Amino acid sequence: QVRLVESGGGLVQAGGSLRLSCTASGPPGTIYAMGWFRQAPGPGKERDFVASISWNSAEIYYADSVKERFTINRENAKNTIYLQMNSLKPEDTAVYYCATFGGTYYFDRSASGRRQMYDYWGQGTQVTVSS
Numbered sequence: 001q002v003r004l005v006e007s008g009g010g011l012v013q014a015g016g017s018l019r020l021s022c023t024a025s026g027p028p029g030t031i032y033a034m035g036w037f038r039q040a041p042g043p044g045k046e047r048d049f050v051a052s053i054s055w056n057s058a059e060i061y062y063a064d065s066v067k068e069r070f071t072i073n074r075e076n077a078k079n080t081i082y083l084q085m086n087s088l089k090p091e092d093t094a095v096y097y098c099a100t101f102g103g104t105y106y107f108d109r110s111a112s113g114r115r116q117m118y119d120y121w122g123q124g125t126q127v128t129v130s131s
Contacts, residue, residue, distance in 0.1 A: 002026035009125030022098030033101035038094035052112035095124040
């Protein structure tokens with residue numbers, strides 16, 4: 001069992017920045033590939049891929065909508081991943097979730113963008129960007 005706790009969300013004006021954190025607690029010595037997803041408000045909105053990172057940071061992927069604005073990184077010693085979000089736009093408003101990538105799957109760009117590949121999820125943190 002893995003528990004994930006996100007933090008760092010809040011209200012920010014367009015053009016501003018936020019840094020999200022996600023700390024994992026689970027079996028000692030286990031390091032997961034991980035990802036960030038977001039779910040915008042409104043009916044029918046799905047949980048969309050934002051960014052992902054392999055266990056050793058060798059592979060990093062971003063959704064096209066956040067490239068060059070968001071940066072994902074991790075500190076394995078702290079069991080924590082981060083999402084630095086710059087140049088925020090109102091359309092970035094969403095609940096942001098972190099998740100652990102399933103250990104039985106091969107981590108690549110295609111797989112890491114699919115929420116069905118992730119096993120454990122945090123409770124989410126709200127990010128609101130005002131215009």
